Structures are given as C-alpha cells and as structure tokens.
Amino acid sequence: MTDRMPPIDSRADPLLAVHDLHVRFDTPHGPVQAVGGVSWSLGKGETLGIIGESGSGKSVGLEAVMGLIKSPPGHVSGEILFDGQDILKLPDRVRRALRGEEIAMVFQDAMSALNPGMTVGSQISEVYRLRRRCSNDEARRKAVELMDLVRIPSAKTRLKAYPHEFSGGMCQRVMIATALALEPRLLIADEPTTALDVTVQRQIMALLSELQRETGMALVLITHDLGVVAEAVNRALVMYAGRIVESGDVATLFRAAAHPYTRGLIQSMPRIDSRGADLFSIGGTPPAAGRMPPGCAFHPRCQHAVDRCRVERPELAPVLGGTQLVACHLAGELSHG
Numbered sequence: 001m002t003d004r005m006p007p008i009d010s011r012a013d014p015l016l017a018v019h020d021l022h023v024r025f026d027t028p029h030g031p032v033q034a035v036g037g038v039s040w041s042l043g044k045g046e047t048l049g050i051i052g053e054s055g056s057g058k059s060v061g062l063e064a065v066m067g068l069i070k071s072p073p074g075h076v077s078g079e080i081l082f083d084g085q086d087i088l089k090l091p092d093r094v095r096r097a098l099r100g101e102e103i104a105m106v107f108q109d110a111m112s113a114l115n116p117g118m119t120v121g122s123q124i125s126e127v128y129r130l131r132r133r134c135s136n137d138e139a140r141r142k143a144v145e146l147m148d149l150v151r152i153p154s155a156k157t158r159l160k161a162y163p164h165e166f167s168g169g170m171c172q173r174v175m176i177a178t179a180l181a182l183e184p185r186l187l188i189a190d191e192p193t194t195a196l197d198v199t200v201q202r203q204i205m206a207l208l209s210e211l212q213r214e215t216g217m218a219l220v221l222i223t224h225d226l227g228v229v230a231e232a233v234n235r236a237l238v239m240y241a242g243r244i245v246e247s248g249d250v251a252t253l254f255r256a257a258a259h260p261y262t263r264g265l266i267q268s269m270p271r272i273d274s275r276g277a278d279l280f281s282i283g284g285t286p287p288a289a290g291r292m293p294p295g296c297a298f299h300p301r302c303q304h305a306v307d308r309c310r311v312e313r314p315e316l317a318p319v320l321g322g323t324q325l326v327a328c329h330l331a332g333e334l335s336h337g
C-alpha cells in the first residue's frame with residue numbers, strides 16, 4: 001500500500017503545498033514515525049485548522065515546514081512547496097530567511113517565548129527594524145501601531161513595560177504583534193490559546209481572525225480544540241497517529257463528520273444544552289510512538305471496527321463525491337448514519 005496521497009486541496013496556485021510528508025526520529029529504541037505521509041495545501045489568504053491530540057503529529061508536521069526539525073535525530077522527507085519552492089531543498093541560510101520574512105509562528109506559551117529582560121516595545125520594534133532595515137524611530141512607531149492593532153490598550157505608554165507586567169492574554173497579543181512585525185504571508189499558530197482562560201481564548205481567536213482578514217495573510221491553526229477551529233478557520237484536517245484521517249470545510253465536518261475519531265471529538269465538545277451531563281470521551285489512548293497498530297491505527301479505540309480494519313490501513317478518499325476526504329473503510333456507511 002502506498003503512502004502517497006493526493007493533496008487535500010488541489011488549488012492551481014497554493015501558497016503552501018505539502019506532499020507526502022514523512023517525519024521520523026531515531027531513538028535508542030529504534031526509529032519512530034511521527035508523521036506518516038501527509039499531503040495538504042493552503043491557498044493565499046486561506047485559513048486552515050489542523051486538529052489532533054498530542055502525539056498526533058500535528059505540530060511536528062508544521063515544525064518540519066518551519067525547518068525546526070534537527071537532523072539527526074529527525075529525518076524529514078517529501079515535498080514542502082512554499083510559493084512553488086521546495087523548502088526541503090533550500091540551503092539552511094535561505095530557509096532561515098524564509099522563516100524570518102515570509103512565515104511566522106505563534107506558540108502556546110507566550111510568556112516563555114518572550115525575552116523577560118527586554119521591554120515588549122523593543123521586542124516588537126527590533127523584529128520590524130531587522131525586517132525592514134529601518135531607523136529605530138520608525139520601528140518604534142510601527143511597534144505602537146502593531147500593539148494598537150492587537151488591541152493592547154495605551155500602547156504608547158506600555159511600550160516600555162516588561163513581559164512580567166502583562167497578563168498571559170496580553171503576552172499572547174505581544175507575541176502576535178511580534179509575528180505580524182515580520183509582515184508574514186503565512187502565520188502558523190500552534191495552540192495559541194491553550195494556556196489562557198476561556199474568555200481570553202475567545203478574544204485571542206477573534207483577534208487572529210480579524211487580523212487574518214485585515215492583512216490577507218494565510219493562517220494555519222494547530223489545536224486539539226475543535227471549538228477553536230469552528231470559530232477561526234474555514235477548512236480543517238484531523239490528524240491521528242501521524243496521518244490525516246478526515247478533512248473538509250469546517251461546516252461539513254461539524255454537520256457530517258464521517259470518521260469515528262472526528263465524530264468522537266465533536267461529541268466530546270462541551271455544549272451549552274448539556275450542562276451538568278457527563279462529557280463524552282473517546283475510550284482508550286492514542287498509540288505510543290513506535291507502537292503503531294497494524295491496519296487502521298484507530299481500530300483499538302473504534303466501536304465500529306471490523307476485521308478488515310485490523311489488517312488493512314484505509315487511505316484518504318472522498319465521501320459522497322464531495323471535497324470531504326476520509327480515511328475509514330466504513331466512511332460511506334457512517335456518513336449516512
């Protein structure tokens with residue numbers, strides 16, 4: 001059986017196209033496959049959510065895009081085309097420049113990603129100054145503009161504040177402003193709201209959506225939280241054990257998910273009308289790295305598993321002739337259920 005799959009979204013001119021991406025790590029116990037042949041693409045100005053539990057390969061795949069996988073022990077293969085250029089074939093220097101000029105990343109823990117010894121204004125303006133090779137004054141003006149843009153109140157006076165003087169949500173806004181100082185064409189946000197309380201999570205997601213619309217940059221949002229995806233992106237793919245198990249537009253996924261794992265994730269979302277009721281949870285745990293079950297990797301947790309599931313890995317394929325792709329032997333039946 002081949003790992004090669006068609007791209008999820010066959011746009012004529014994608015900003016980013018990932019083909020048959022594999023990421024493997026050498027460990028003392030042997031090689032461990034973190035990403036096992038995924039393909040997807042993202043159009044200019046498009047938003048995409050990548051959903052999965054920890055260990056699903058969702059972050060590792062994007063770290064490969066950013067060139068953050070050290071080799072050895074990491075090994076990356078496949079194709080990662082950014083504006084038609086294969087990032088994996090670029091010299092390190094060019095790849096670093098791309099990372100600093102075209103692609104920016106926002107991480108989960110803003111507090112530790114910021115430099116505690118530098119004012120937030122200096123951190124934002126320094127990035128802009130290096131990017132634009134402009135004067136300090138111009139960079140400072142831009143930092144105020146960006147702090148305004150990410151809705152940090154009294155931006156001018158708070159330029160001189162240090163990260164420890166900011167709340168977690170405000171630090172995340174500073175991180176986003178720093179990423180925007182690069183004027184990226186692609187922003188990758190890796191669990192940007194996980195460390196924040198629910199109200200602040202909402203505000204940050206709304207902010208990211210607004211900024212994405214205002215600047216026209218493409219946005220990839222990596223998260224374990226389907227609720228976050230529902231609010232912020234148009235299209236999503238669901239990863240399990242290093243592979244894509246389902247993809248499609250978000251409205252379709254919520255209305256008619258066909259993969260039992262996606263359905264389980266949706267069922268386990270807290271709902272206003274189920275307050276007080278026990279939350280559904282998918283039984284079992286994802287397979288440990290290096291211990292992938294044969295056949296469909298989800299079969300030990302799947303209540304629909306049949307004999308075929310234990311021996312034959314399902315490939316991603318369209319259901320109902322639409323753009324929704326599902327890797328499940330029973331997708332056709334389950335999509336009606």
Ligand code: SF4
Binds near residue numbers: 299309314328
């Ligand atoms: Fe479940 Fe089988 Fe579908 Fe895997 S292929 S999700 S085990 S029904």
